[in-house]
Amino acid sequence: MNRSEVIQSLLPVLRDELVVCNIGLPSQELHMMGDQPSNFYMLGTMGLASSIGLGLALVQEARVVAIDGDGSVLTNLGTLPTIANNVADNFTLFIVDNGSYGSTGDQPTYAGRKTSLARVAEACGCERVVECDAGQAAEALQDALESNRMTIIVCKCDPGNIPVPVIEKHPVTIRDRFIQAVRRANG
């Protein structure tokens, strides 16, 4: 299974959650397969889906899922100690680890070689870290949401991209409808 198949498998699990999605193809795939106002697509901030997701989880009560990538987390490794030391039990970081920088042409990342992001997260102090295979992605996310504990999921999958259109919605539109979704989620 590749990243797009993993994201597709998560859609039935993502119902009321606020979703912050990694820049590039992951956002384009999520937009194509399951666009909704509660999705916030990164359009110019590589590496920051996890940071924005944590911040959002800390300041309001609805559950937040950040869908990130291995290359993106490696770009912003400081995010993991920040997450570990600022626990938000309504936050799940789902790292799609395909061992490649998918959006720029599938160049290999170090997460596909010697570096285990799950072990890095644990070493940073993250208390609930789950590594899973692509076929277990939806179950791992469901378990994380039901645990009501902050969880870092590292989902190993194959590299590879599918043809997917760019997101033509204006960033202000994406922002504004997401703000409304956040307000609705908090009653």
Ligand SMILES: [Mg+2]
């Ligand atoms: Mg990747």
